[in-house]
Amino acid sequence: MAGSGDSRVENLICARKSLKLSLEKSKAVGLALEKAGPRFDEIKLRLPSLGSAVRPIRAEKDALVAVGGHINRAVGPAAAVLKVFDAVHGLEKSLLSDPRNDLPGYLSVLKRLEEALRFLGDNCGLAIQWLDDIVEYLEDNNIADQVFLSNLKKELEGLRGSGNGELDGGLLAAALDKLENEFRLLLTENSVPLQMSALGDQACIAPSPLPVPVIHKLQVILGRMKANDRLDKCISIYVEVRGSNVRASLQALNLDYLEISxxxxxxxxxxxxxxxxxxxxxxxxVKHLFEAEYKLCNDVFERLGLDVWMGCFSRIAAQGGMLAFLQFGKTVTESKKDPIKLLKLLDIFSSLTKLRLDFNRLFGGAACVEIQNLTRDLIKSVIDGAAEIFWELLVQVELQRQNPPPLDGNVPRLVSFIADYCNKLLGEDYKPILTQVLIIQRSWERQSFQERLLVNEVLNIIKAVELNLETWIKGYEDPMLSNFFAMNNHWHLYKHLKGTKLGDLLGDSWLREHEQYKDYYSTIFLRDSWGKLPGHLSREGLILFSGGRATARDLVKKRLKKFNEAFDEMHTKQSGWIIPERDLREKTCQLIVQTVVPVYRSFMQNYGPLVEQDAKYVKYSVQKLEEMLLLLYRPKPVRHGSLRSPQSNGKYGNGISNLRRTASAVE
Known part of the structure; x- marks a missing residue:
């Protein structure tokens, strides 16, 4: 009995402990429930919205389990895309900063952005396709209601549209804009106009206009621009800045004349x-500005290919003024024809020939076709124009023959011009150029050319001038003026052709002939004009006369009166005549003085006292007479720059101005 009693006590003790533990747990649960009450209230408030969110999905458990696999497949790509989008956003601060602070670092970040955008471009579509599959599954299996599915489709359509546009929100475009601005700043800050005066006579080409580090920066910027299809904008910037620099270099030269029409x-x-x-x-x-730009274009754009840098250079050359230079030359060829124009056309041809190799190298590419075409047109116009004027020159000289000779007996402008002109054509400066021009021009007409043709044509021109002189000498009604004119012109030809290329061709006998003609006509002129004056002061009758002083005085008066009248008439008549050559003028005046003054002096010394009280007959002192004779035949002052000879009055003169004003003359 005792053992069973103990057993019951132990059971009670255990029950007591169990109840006590249960009570404590109940208290703890009560406290927990008391604390959780507010949270349950909060959940109760959110249940309607959660129910509303879950409500579109109405399907059996098996169907919901199956859709989970589709969702898992879409989550992976979508999460990766979102992660890259976050990375792109992280680059924004660096790419919106100034590239100048750290260009290599900036370009490195830009390259990361490009890689990110390539990833997004490749994967956004895949992620959207997976999301499309989810919607399609939900729709096929009636897992969601139609309103819900319609909203999902709209969202996906919006995502699909964003995938075709700017995935970076315009960040790449903004970064490229900054690089373009840096490209422009690098060019602008390092482009300095080249001064022609600083070059002097240098034949070497100036060093590269931009420092090597700057060129390297431009190259790396161009690399990124090309990768993003923005190369054209940089090329336009380059052409604008460097072309403007070329124009600034030329501006100091005052090239307004290039615009003359x-x-x-x-x-x-x-x-x-x-x-x-x-x-x-x-x-x-060409040798300094465009040569430097040609080299710089090659340095900056060499990695992009020949077509790119040659195209860039051609635009700089055209906009920088090359076309204006060529157009000016073309304008000259289109001006009126006259002999002076031939020399200027040869000057133009010489300049172009000197630069021919430079032109072929700099502007020979397909990109410079406009410059090539204008250059070819200019050269053709120069050659055609020069050849035409040269071959017409003989005809134009012959046409002057019909004009009357100059009223003052001067050397016609035609004669002096042709003598100097033909010497220039045969000189070292122009003969090689003219020969080359004529060879090319004849080859175009499939005709041969020998150098003798040029020489013969010049000699024919001189012969035509001689015929003109012969005609004009005969054209005077006054024999004295005719002889005076002949003396003038024969001496002019002799003096201005002796010792020249043309004189050597004509020969010593030709030159001596003109010198002799000068002496001949000079003698006749003096004999028939001033040589007659001493006859009026004859002493005949005065020496033998014994009739007294009164009779002698009357005879002296008569002879002095005739002398004075003859002298005044001769002096007045010839005071308008001209001898342009100083040596011939001084010699002629001295001969006149020697012919007249000694006779007058002797006469006045012997018989002057008879009439010295009558100033009417003693009109000139010996000194005055000599002074008047020594001042004869001087050229009249000519307005500076005038093309007309002093004696020309529109009808007479045979000036070179008339050479291009005749009906069929070179105009």
Whole structure:
């Protein structure tokens, strides 16, 4: 019995402990429930919205389990895309900063952005396709209602549209804009106009216009631009900045004359100085400016290919002024024809020939076709124009023969011009150029050319001038003026052709003949004009006369009166005549003085006292007479720059101006 009692006590003790433990747990649960009350209230409030969110999905458990696989397949690509999007966002601060601070670092970040965008471009579509599959599954299995599915489709359509547009929100475009701006700044800050005066007579090409580090920066920027299809914009910037720099280099040369039109000048002489400048300026532009730009284009764009950098250079050359240079030359060829124009055309041809190798190298590519075409047109116009003027020159000289000789007996402008002109054509400066021009021109017409043709044509021109002189000598009604004119012109030809290329061709006998003609006509002129004056002061009758002083005085008065009248008439008549050559003028005046003054002096010494009280007969002192004779035949002052000879009055003169004004003359 005792053992069973103990057993019951132990059971009670255990029950007590169990109840106590249960009570404590109940208290703990009560406290927990008390604390969880507010949370249950919060959940109760959220249940309607959660129910609303879950409500579109109404399917059996098996169907919901099956859709889980589709969701898992879409989550992977979508999560990767979202991760890259986050990375792109992380690059935003660096790419919106100034590239100048760290260009290599900036380009490195930009390259990461490009890689990220390529990833997004490749994978966004895949992620959207997986999401499309989920919607399709939900729709096929009636797992969600139609309103819910319609909203999902709209969202996916929006995502699909974003995938075709800017996945970076415009970050790449903004970064490229900054690089373009840096490209422009690098060019602008390092582009300095080249001064022609600083070059002097240098034949070498100036070093590269941009430092090597700057060129390297431009190259790496161009690399990124090409990778993003933005190369054209950088090329346009380069052409704009470097072309502007070329124009600034040329601006100091005052090239306004390049804009002259044909209608703005009457003949080549009005712009003769500009043509000389044109050759120097063109050489400076080609050998220094465009040569430097050619090299720089190659350095900067060499990695992008020949077509790119040659196309860039051609645009700089065209916009920088090359076309304006060529157009000016073309304008000269279109101006009125006259002999002076031939020399200027030869100057232009010489300048172009000197630069031929440079032209072929710099502008020989397909990109420079406009410059090539204009250059070819210019050369053809120069050659055709020069050859035409040269072959017509003989005819134009012959046409002057019908004009009357000058009233003042001067050397016609035609004669002096042709003598100097033909010497220039045969000189070292122009003969090789003219020969080359004529060879090319004849080859175009499938005709041969020998150098003797040029020489013979020049000799024929001189012969035509001689025939003109013979005609004009016979054209005077006054024999004295005819002899005076002949003396003038024969001496002019002798003096200006002796010792020249043309004189050597004509020969010593030809020259001596003109010298002898000068002496011959000079003798006749003096004999038939001033040589007659001493006869009026004859002493005949005065020596033998013994009739007294009164009779002698009357005879002296008569002879002085006739002398004065003859002298005044002769002096008045010849005071308008001209001897342009100083040596011939001084010699002729001395001969006249020697012919007249000694006789007058002797007469006045012997018989002057008889009439010295009567100033009417003693009109001139010996000194005054000599002074008047020594001042004869001087050229009249000519307005500076005038093309007309002093004696020309529109009808007489045979000036070179008339050479281009006859009906069929070179105009």
């Amino acid at each position: 044909v209608s703005e000048f009457n003949d080549v002489q009005s712009i003769e100085g500009y043509i000389a400048q044109w050759g120097k300026h063109l050489e400076f532009a």
